[in-house]
Structures are given as structure tokens and as C-alpha cells.
Amino acid sequence: MKETYRRWMHDWETRMTSRDNNRVVRPFGWGNEFVQGWPVVAGIQPTQGASDAKANLDFWTAVNDGIIANSDDFYAYKPPGDFRLEHRRVELFPTGSEPPKKQLKESYGQFLRFTSAVQSPYPENNLMNARWFPARGRRAVIVLPQWNADGLSHNGLCQIFNMLGISALRMSMPYHDIRRPHGLTRADYAVSANIGRTIDSVRQGIADIRSCLDWLQQRGYTKLGIVGTSLGSCYAFIAAAHDPRISVNVFNHASTTFGDVVWTGQSTRHIRQSIESVLTHDELRSVWLAISPIVYFDKFQRWPKKSLMIYGRYDLTFLPEFSMQTASEFLKRGLDTTVKALPCGHYSLGETPYKYMDAWHISRFLAKAFAG
Numbered sequence: 001m002k003e004t005y006r007r008w009m010h011d012w013e014t015r016m017t018s019r020d021n022n023r024v025v026r027p028f029g030w031g032n033e034f035v036q037g038w039p040v041v042a043g044i045q046p047t048q049g050a051s052d053a054k055a056n057l058d059f060w061t062a063v064n065d066g067i068i069a070n071s072d073d074f075y076a077y078k079p080p081g082d083f084r085l086e087h088r089r090v091e092l093f094p095t096g097s098e099p100p101k102k103q104l105k106e107s108y109g110q111f112l113r114f115t116s117a118v119q120s121p122y123p124e125n126n127l128m129n130a131r132w133f134p135a136r137g138r139r140a141v142i143v144l145p146q147w148n149a150d151g152l153s154h155n156g157l158c159q160i161f162n163m164l165g166i167s168a169l170r171m172s173m174p175y176h177d178i179r180r181p182h183g184l185t186r187a188d189y190a191v192s193a194n195i196g197r198t199i200d201s202v203r204q205g206i207a208d209i210r211s212c213l214d215w216l217q218q219r220g221y222t223k224l225g226i227v228g229t230s231l232g233s234c235y236a237f238i239a240a241a242h243d244p245r246i247s248v249n250v251f252n253h254a255s256t257t258f259g260d261v262v263w264t265g266q267s268t269r270h271i272r273q274s275i276e277s278v279l280t281h282d283e284l285r286s287v288w289l290a291i292s293p294i295v296y297f298d299k300f301q302r303w304p305k306k307s308l309m310i311y312g313r314y315d316l317t318f319l320p321e322f323s324m325q326t327a328s329e330f331l332k333r334g335l336d337t338t339v340k341a342l343p344c345g346h347y348s349l350g351e352t353p354y355k356y357m358d359a360w361h362i363s364r365f366l367a368k369a370f371a372g
Contacts, residue, residue, distance in 0.1 A: 009314040009345055016347035017266040017316070022097040022185050028274045030056045031196020037119075038203070040074045041066040053278065060195060060287040067199075067290035071299065074290070075242045077117040077207035079214045085132065086111045093151040093177035095186050104152075110134075112169065117211060118204035120174070122181040122189070128208050129172040129179060133158040139370045140167040140216050141225040141248070142209055144232025146350075147267075148187045151177040154229070160359060164367050167221065169212050173232065174201045191231065191262065193274035195287050198258075202235065202291040209239040213246070223370055227362065229253060230318070230346065237293040241300040248369045249307040250362050253315070253346060255322040257292035259285035265317040267346070297329055306369040307337040310361060317346035338365060 036042050044066060046059040067074045090107045094100050110132040119126050130142075133155075141161060145153040151172075158168035172179050175190040190201045213224055225248030228236025233251040240246040255261050262268045263281045275284055289295055309330060311323035320341075330337040340361050344354040 005343075006314060009343075009348065010316060013314065013316045013345040013347055014266065020095075020097040023270040024186075024188060025270045025273050026188065026193055028278050029194040029197070030060070031194045031198075031200070032056070032059070034196035034200045035063055038067075038074065038200075039076065040070040057279075057283060057287070064287060064290040068295050071290070071296065072242060075203065075206045075210075075238065077210055080114040080117060080128075080211050083112065083114045083215050083218070086113055090131075090155075091151050091178070093180065095148050095150050097185075112212070112215060114211060114215075116174075116204055117207040118200070120200065120204060122175075124181050125175055125179045125189075125204075127179070128211065129177070130212060131155065131158070131170045131172075133162050133168040133170065135162040135165050135167045137165045137167070138221050139165065139223040139225075140169065140221040141227050141250075141366065142212050142216075142236075143168050143170045144173060144205075144209070144226070144228040144235050145170070145176075146230035146232060146253075147173075147191055149173075149176060157227070157359060157362070160363055161366065164363060166366060166370065167216075169216065171208065171212060173235065174204045174208070191268065191271065193271050198288065199291050202238065202258075205235045206239050206242065209235060210243050213243060217245070223247065225249065225366065225370070227252065227366075234258065234291070234293055237300065238291070238296060240305065241293075241296040241302075244303040247303075247305055248366065249305055250365065251307065251309045252358065252362065253311060253318045253323070253349070254293070254309050254326045255318040256294040256325050257285050257322075258288040259292070260322055261318055262288075264319055264322075265346075267317045294326065294329065297333060301333055301335055305336065306365075306372070307335065308340070308362065308365040308369075309337060310340045310342060310358060312345045312349055313341050313343055314345040314348075 041063045044062050046055040090109050092104050112130040114128050116126050116128045158170050161168045176187045224245050226236045226246050227250040229252040233254050240249050327339045
């Protein structure tokens with residue numbers, strides 16, 4: 001029965017990761033131009049006299065070493081001065097290749113807007129957006145959905161948090177939904193075959209999270225947490241490792257290194273197709289090490305936290321062996337962490353009945369963690 005269930009789950013996961021035909025294999029790019037706008041590593045230059053590939057690989061290895069050694073400075077930010085709430089219509093911002101099956105009912109919500117502390121080449125992306133779900137009390141979480149999420153993803157989860165007396169700020173990550181550059185149908189620039197742009201996107205996401213914490217504190221919220229799923233889980237961990245205000249954490253899907261996920265995951269096969277003509281698996285891991293949660297555990301444990309980590313036993317996007325390595329790191333260090341393994345995969349976690357299991361574990365954990 002166990003083997004039959006595994007095959008069934010893997011077949012289902014494969015169908016779900018293959019249903020969209022709008023995944024574009026974009027040309028590989030080193031993205032060296034992004035480095036000049038970063039703190040700590042802006043002065044590093046490619047090696048002279050070496051071949052282009054070797055020079056760039058050495059350059060990016062040095063850049064990542066510099067970021068990791070000085071990550072508090074790299075992920076630092078200047079708090080925005082233009083926070084504002086907008087009341088506007090809720091939009092879907094679909095990302096799939098098929099048109100939405102149901103017409104979205106007209107509704108309105110409150111959205112936090114401000115200028116992102118990290119500026120990209122795309123004006124749409126530089127205006128941060130987060131839907132606000134307020135509740136009574138002084139407890140609040142920032143919610144980060146998965147990569148390529150549409151504008152409605154995780155809104156239902158935020159409403160569950162409201163019923164528990166927890167306010168929620170559902171963040172549009174860089175290059176997602178309303179922040180998506182004109183002409184794109186997916187959040188392609190958040191994770192792509194461009195090395196520098198992908199790191200820059202993570203840096204922007206961390207700055208946006210920390211700016212949201214500033215806004216929440218200005219409104220009197222004193223107990224702050226974060227809930228991240230998939231790519232959002234990566235952002236959430238790095239933010240929590242660099243900001244002591246985040247005391248309650250939910251990592252919904254978690255893995256070791258950014259490069260491992262992109263190289264081995266089903267949903268990033270089109271990105272690997274472009275990258276593997278230039279880099280090996282080990283090389284990709286090294287040039288994206290600075291945006292990998294596993295290297296920041298020492299900084300994560302600087303401040304007391306309560307954490308919940310959830311992973312799927314049959315995940316073909318964040319392979320279970322990587323998730324188990326991450327879980328082992330939490331437990332080995334004696335961190336206050338609850339680990340839950342659900343009998344599903346990456347995409348099936350968002351389907352019935354697994355989404356209800358997931359929501360139950362998250363809600364129960366948040367209620368206890370904030371109360372305790």
C-alpha cells in the first residue's frame with residue numbers, strides 16, 4: 001500500500017507541475033551588473049586573464065563568501081518613509097496557462113503600499129504591496145505565499161488567523177502579482193537563470209519583510225511572526241535570521257540550499273535547462289549559497305524563537321532528503337522547533353485534504369506560540 005500510495009502521489013505531483021505551458025526557458029545570465037548596487041561586495045571584480053566562465057565563477061564565489069560573512073550588512077535596509085493604506089478591488093493576477101475557471105466576485109480590501117528599500121530595474125516591482133487582514137490585539141504575522149502565487153493565494157489562511165485574533169499582512173513578494181513587470185505572465189524574475197537578479201530579488205524580499213515589521217510596530221503590534229511557504233519559506237528564514245523582532249516562525253516547505261532546489265526540483269526544470277549549459281550542480285549551489293537558509297543557522301539562533309517546520313514526504317520540488325537535513329539542523333542545535341511531515345507533495349499540499357491538515361497545524365502552532 002505504501003509503495004502504491006507513493007507512485008500515486010508522485011504521478012499527481014508530476015501532472016500538477018506539468019499542467020502549465022507558459023514556463024519559458026530564458027537565456028542564462030550571470031547578472032554581474034546587480035553586484036554594483038549591493039553593500040559589502042560592490043568592490044569585488046572578476047578575475048583578470050581567466051576565461052569568461054572561470055572568471056565569473058570565481059567572481060560569484062567571492063561575492064557569496066563576502067555576503068555570508070557580512071550578511072547583517074548585506075540584508076540591512078533603510079526604512080521607507082511613505083507607508084500608506086489603499087482601499088481597492090481585489091484582483092487575481094493569474095499565473096497559469098489556462099484562463100481562470102471561475103469569475104472572481106467583486107470585492108475590496110486594504111493594501112499596504114510603500115517604496116521598496118531595494119530598487120530593481122522594473123518600476124512595478126519597486127512599489128511594495130501587501131494585503132492587510134487586521135484583527136484585535138497586538139499579535140501579527142507576515143504571510144509569504146509560494147513562488148508564482150496569484151493574488152488570492154493564502155488569503156483564506158489569513159482569514160483563519162483573524163479568527164484566532166492574529167492580524168495578517170499577506171505580502172506580494174518581488175515580481176509577484178501586482179508587482180509583476182509588464183509583459184510577464186509568471187513571476188519569472190523572482191527565480192530565474194540569471195544569477196545576480198535572483199539574489200537581488202531575495203535581498204529585496206528580505207528588505208520588504210523588515211519594512212513591513214516597521215509598519216506593524218508603528219501600529220502598536222508587539223508580538224510578531226512570519227509564515228512562509230516554499231520560496232516564501234526561504235525568505236522567511238533569512239529574514240528571521242537577521243531581525244530579532246520575528247519571534248514566531250512557520251516554514252511551510254523547507255530545504256537546504258537554493259541551488260539544490262532549483263537543480264533537483266520538478267517545478268524548476270525549465271530554469272535548470274538554461275543553467276546546466278554553463279554550471280554544474282555544485283557550482284550552482286556555490287553561486288547561490290548566500291540566499292540559502294542552511295548557511296544562516298548560527299545567526300538564526302542568536303535570538304529566542306519558536307518555529308514550526310512542515311514538509312511533504314512525497315515532495316518532488318523540495319526533495320524530502322533536503323527537508324530532513326534542515327529538520328536535523330533545527331533539532332541538532334536544540335532550537336525550539338516542531339517538525340511535521342505530511343503525507344503529500346509540494347503542489348498537493350494546496351489540495352484537499354492536505355491543505356486542511358496544513359492549515360490546522362499552522363493555526364494550532366501560532367495560537368500556542370503567541371499565547372506562550
